[in-house]
Each structure stands twice: as structure tokens, then as C-alpha cells.
Amino acid sequence: MVLLTLAMLTALFLVFCINIGRGDFPLSIPQVIDVLLGGGSRIDRFIVIDLRLPRSLTGILVGMALGMSGAVTQSIARNSLASPDILGITAGASAAAVALIVLGGGGTFVGLLATLGLPLAALIGGVATAMIIYALAWKRGVEGFRLILVGIAINAMLTAAIGWLLISAEINDVSRAQLWLNGSLNGADWSTVWPVLVAIVTVGGFALVSTFTLGALRLGDDNARSLGVRLQHGQASLLLAAVALAAIATAAAGPIGFVALAAPQIALRILRTPGPPILASALMGGLLVVGSDLIARTVLPVELPVGIVTSALGGPFLLYLLVRSNRKVSA
Structure with a gap:
């Protein structure tokens, strides 16, 4: 399992270097690595450090947070x-x-959000939504199928609310919001990198050290209690961590679809673990986002937002999961 995790880390680093090197002024992988280690010419350092590195770093960190x-x-x-x-x-x-x-x-509440900024606005929206879903799904505990049904219903209502906001807004604001809703790394700079990095170190670190609690929760409520896990405290704190990671990633790059769904399942199948592994899911999430950004920028005839590529790749994977779940139920 350690070797497979190292292989995923190596693959992520290679795709990261390739993504930095591709562009109007192409650089080879050795040139990119040389600049990252402090060498290279002045023009190479400007292209890598100032222009391309923040975008690729944001892609890795957003993917890790979603994974x-x-x-x-x-x-x-x-x-x-x-x-x-x-x-x-x-x-x-x-x-x-x-x-x-x-x-x-406009308005006191929205004016307050404007002073807090986009990341905190997204965090507030994500946390409030998670609290509503958790409360509606609660019935002597949280059961997975009920949680999903409530979440799908809330998702539909919020999608309708977003549509209403776009219809009633001015055209310039609509274009800005629509660009953000596609999920893009185009506007990423160093100010985008730091909030996601802080979230990965703090909130992601908490999720990593809570691996035992997560493993116990996978066994069911009764088994988790028998192992000494404080069920409600463990569920609430970990769910809050997941919400914070998703909200900050969304604020940094917009809603990049299907990465949070696919990355843990792909990592689980590669490592053959009983449940989604936290670290491997983070690495796979970073690999999916940076790889999709590479495809969006260089493979396709027209450059597209990375969220469109991840959605195109994630849709078939969701269908695969649905078919596999139906076969399990039928069996």
C-alpha cells in the first residue's frame, strides 16, 4: 500500500511538472524541476514561478481538498x-x-458577505447547507441512504435558487457568476493558493489524524460506540471538516464536479482498502484536477474550464457506480 501511494505521488508530481511546462513558451520537465529547485534562467523563473506555478498549485490543493x-x-x-x-x-x-x-x-446580509470575501461566503453557505441536511436526515442517527436522498433534494432546491439569481441579475454579473460556476483555474494566483493550503494543513490534518474514528464509523453506529467512539461528536466534527474543505475548494476555483465523488473510489480500488483512504484520496483528487486542467488547456482544440472536463469524465464513472450498486442489491 505504501508503494502504491508513492506511485500516485510520483504520478501527481510528473503531471504537475508537465502542466507547468506546457504553454506558449514550452519547458521540459527537467527545466521545470530545475526552476523549482532554485535554478533556471530569469525568464524561466518568471514563467514558472510567477505565471504558471500558482495555477498548478491551486489545482493540486483544490483536488486534494475535494478528495x-x-x-x-x-x-x-x-x-x-x-x-x-x-x-x-x-x-x-x-x-x-x-x-x-x-x-x-445590496442589503445588510449581503453587504456583510462582501466584506468577508468570497471564500468565507462559500464557507458559510456550505456549513449552513450541511447543518440543514444533517438535521433533516437525523432520525436516531444518520443513515447513509436517507442522507443522500435529503442531500439530492436540497441540491435541487439550491440549483433552482442559483438559476433564479442568474435570471434576475444584470448581464455583467451573470457572466462573472457563470464563468465561476463552470469551475476554472484561469484566475488562480498566489492569493488563491494560501487559503486552500491553510485548509489542507489544518482541516485536512485533522481528517488524517481521525482515521481511526472514520474506520469505526464505517462499521456502523453500534460497532463505533463499542470501540469507544463518541458517535455524534465524531460524525459532526468530521462532517464539518468535509464541509470546510469542499467550501474552500469551491471558493478557490468554483464548483469542480465529480472529483470528490470519484477520487476516493478510484483510490480505494487502487489500494484495495476497506474504505476510502484519506491520503490516497487527496493525491488522486490532485491528480484528477491537474490532469483535467492539462487536458482542458492542451489536448482539446479550444481551452475549456477544468470543471467541464472533470464533469465529462465523472459522469460515466457515476453511472458505473450506480450500475455496480444495483447489481449488489440484485445479488
């Missing part, structure tokens, strides 16, 4: 279909962010 968020959510719900974008948490973060973009400073 960890999906792994935690799927472990708590004990369902492979549970993820922040399916459950409506991403839609809640998006709705708050779109309200901030579209409504601007």
Missing part, C-alpha cells in the same frame, strides 16, 4: 455515492458565492 472531503463524506454515510456535490454542500457554497457576485453590496 479528502469526498473520502470523509463517503465514510460517514457508508455509501460510495455520497459526496459534497451530490449531497448539495457544493451547491450551498455556490449559492452563497453567486449571491455575493450577483447581489453585490
Whole structure:
């Protein structure tokens, strides 16, 4: 398992270097590595450090945040279909962010969001949505299937709210919001990198050290209690961590679909673990986002937002999970 994790880390680093090197001024992988180690010419350092590195770093960190968020959510719900974008948490973060973009400073509440900024607005929206979903899904505990059904319903309502905001807004605000809703790394700079990095170190670190609690929660409520886990405290704190990771990732790059769903399941199948592994899910999430950004920029005839590529790749994977779940139920 350690060797497979190292292989995923190596693959992520290679795709990261390739993504930095591709562009109007191409650089080879050795040139990129030389610059990252402090060498290279002045023009190479400017291209890598100032122009391309923030975009690729943002892609890695956003992917890692989404991968960890999906792994935690799927472990708590004990369902492979549970993820922040399916459950409506991403839609809640998006709705708050779109309200901030579209409504601007009108009204006391929205004016407060404007002073807090887009990341905190998305975080507030994601946390509020998660609390509503958790409360509605609660019935002497949280059962995975009920959590998913409530999340799908909330997701539909929030999607409708976003549509209403876009219809009632001015055309300039609509174009800004629509660009953000596609999920893009085009505007990433160093100011985008730091909030996601802080979230990965703090919130992601908490998720990593809570691996035992997650493993116990996968066994069911009764088994988790017998292992000494404080059930409600463990579920609530880990769900809050998943929401924070998803909301900050959404604020940094917009809603990048299906990464939180697919990354934990792909990592689980590669490592053959009983449940979604946190660290491997983070690495796989980073690999999916940076790889999709590479495809969006260089392979396709027209450059597209990375969220469109991840959705195109994630849709068939969701169908695969649905078919596989139906076969299990039939068997």
C-alpha cells in the first residue's frame, strides 16, 4: 500500500511538472524541476514561478481538498455515492458565492458577505447547507441512504435558487457568476493558493489524524460506540471538516464536479482498502484536477474550464457506480 501511494505521488508530481511546462513558451520537465529547485534562467523563473506555478498549485490543493472531503463524506454515510456535490454542500457554497457576485453590496446580509470575501461566503453557505441536511436526515442517527436522498433534494432546491439569481441579475454579473460556476483555474494566483493550503494543513490534518474514528464509523453506529467512539461528536466534527474543505475548494476555483465523488473510489480500488483512504484520496483528487486542467488547456482544440472536463469524465464513472450498486442489491 505504501508503494502504491508513492506511485500516485510520483504520478501527481510528473503531471504537475508537465502542466507547468506546457504553454506558449514550452519547458521540459527537467527545466521545470530545475526552476523549482532554485535554478533556471530569469525568464524561466518568471514563467514558472510567477505565471504558471500558482495555477498548478491551486489545482493540486483544490483536488486534494475535494478528495479528502469526498473520502470523509463517503465514510460517514457508508455509501460510495455520497459526496459534497451530490449531497448539495457544493451547491450551498455556490449559492452563497453567486449571491455575493450577483447581489453585490445590496442589503445588510449581503453587504456583510462582501466584506468577508468570497471564500468565507462559500464557507458559510456550505456549513449552513450541511447543518440543514444533517438535521433533516437525523432520525436516531444518520443513515447513509436517507442522507443522500435529503442531500439530492436540497441540491435541487439550491440549483433552482442559483438559476433564479442568474435570471434576475444584470448581464455583467451573470457572466462573472457563470464563468465561476463552470469551475476554472484561469484566475488562480498566489492569493488563491494560501487559503486552500491553510485548509489542507489544518482541516485536512485533522481528517488524517481521525482515521481511526472514520474506520469505526464505517462499521456502523453500534460497532463505533463499542470501540469507544463518541458517535455524534465524531460524525459532526468530521462532517464539518468535509464541509470546510469542499467550501474552500469551491471558493478557490468554483464548483469542480465529480472529483470528490470519484477520487476516493478510484483510490480505494487502487489500494484495495476497506474504505476510502484519506491520503490516497487527496493525491488522486490532485491528480484528477491537474490532469483535467492539462487536458482542458492542451489536448482539446479550444481551452475549456477544468470543471467541464472533470464533469465529462465523472459522469460515466457515476453511472458505473450506480450500475455496480444495483447489481449488489440484485445479488
